Amino acid sequence: MHVYSEGDRPIFHQPEAIMEGIYASEGWFMKLMESSHRLLTRDPTKAHLFYLPFSSRILQQKLYVHDSHSRRNLVKYLKNYIDLIASNHPFWNRTRGSDHFFTACHDWAPAETRGPYINCIRSLCNADVGVDFVVGKDVSLPETKISSSQNPNGNIGGNRPSKRTILAFFAGNLHGYVRPILLKQWSSRPEPDMKIFNRIDHKSYIRYMKRSRFCVCAKGYEVNSPRVVESVLNGCVPVIISDNFVPPFLEILDWESFAVFVPEKEIPNLRKILISIPVRRYVEMQKRVMKVQKHFMWHDGEPVRYDLFHMILHLVWYNRVFQTF
Known part of the structure; x- marks a missing residue:
């Protein structure tokens, strides 16, 4: 996999701000993905998948104009990013983005990633088949409410x-x-x-x-x-x-x-x-x-086999391999 270096912080490449709360899944995945030495390659010609490292939550926090009831500037910001990627690299255009993926947990993400992003493998918390979510292409991202980034899974278990x-x-x-x-x-x-x-x-x-x-x-x-x-x-x-x-x-x-x-x-x-x-x-x-x-479950440091991080990646790859769209 390859991660594009383009993209300005804090919307891109900035997981620390969303390691807690109900949108934490996109932050945890971004952190673990970008820190992986085993899964990533710096040479994009060797990559089978391309990760777009943006936060739908921080996009909303930074760009949404309160009470405007309009998300046009958010959509435009994401479109400009894809235009930048497409102009700097050949990989997006050769597949129309179908070997690219991202994770997004904010409610607005499905609407914000229509248009040029619609061919991507979209890993969305808001996995709604009534609103663009395509089973077999997109991935349902678990929404994990994290109270403490030091203990992301809480006190698991309970009574028998x-x-x-x-x-x-x-x-x-x-x-x-x-x-x-x-x-x-x-x-x-x-x-x-x-x-x-x-x-x-x-x-x-x-x-x-x-x-x-x-x-x-x-x-x-x-x-x-x-x-x-x-x-x-x-x-x-x-x-x-x-x-x-x-x-x-x-x-x-x-x-x-x-x-x-x-x-x-x-x-x-x-x-x-x-x-x-x-x-x-x-x-x-x-x-x-x-x-x-x-x-x-999320694991800080090195992900553990079959955990949430690996499950998301497995589904992304599975849907890419068997994609018929």
Whole structure:
């Protein structure tokens, strides 16, 4: 792989500013990619893939004019970058960018990377099949909410299945249209095993996850949610309520074996759906959650085999090799 040297900081080549928070996936990947001695070549003629090292989050922070309701300048900035790459190197033009890739976790990234970027392998947190995401070309990037860059995975694990006394748990801001429906339907219901809240403090949030059988991952404004990865790392079976969402690593992982997918229209039947899952089936699903944890972890320094960094790269390469677009 080759990383272009072009691109001005802090939007390009600057992961330190986004090693924490809900957009941290693009920062961690950029840091590990650009520091890799084993995967990168300085000679672009020897490269099979080309990485475009920009941050969609910092692009938004630096260039978006508050309350302008316009992203034209952000789109233009990215287009100018590709024009620069195309004028300085032959590699973009020979494939129209189909052997180039980037990672982007901000909600606006799909819209900002239409046009000249549409042929790229786009690794997006906002993996929405209703908005340009192409299964088989693009890669669903896990959204990882990181509280401390010193401990990116947090305190993984949780209670064993027999000690998980809460059936289902959710807490979060009322973004979008799905979460208000979820809260209206379940927050005031008498069932004590359904813990559905608006916002709670972080310690309580993690404690509930570690004590719950199922963790509800309801979409916000966009289809993605950091709760998917949080659920896995805390040993809680994810319940994904987001109709157009493409789960990370769908081409490799059998999501049906360790997660529950509930259509948005079935929110009133959520408890019925979950209690209908036999205990033996739930225990097997929880075991599989524990097995896939390693695929959703970041490692500072040298990446570890089968971790999140390697999984993203594997999917990028897989989609490039078998690309039919």
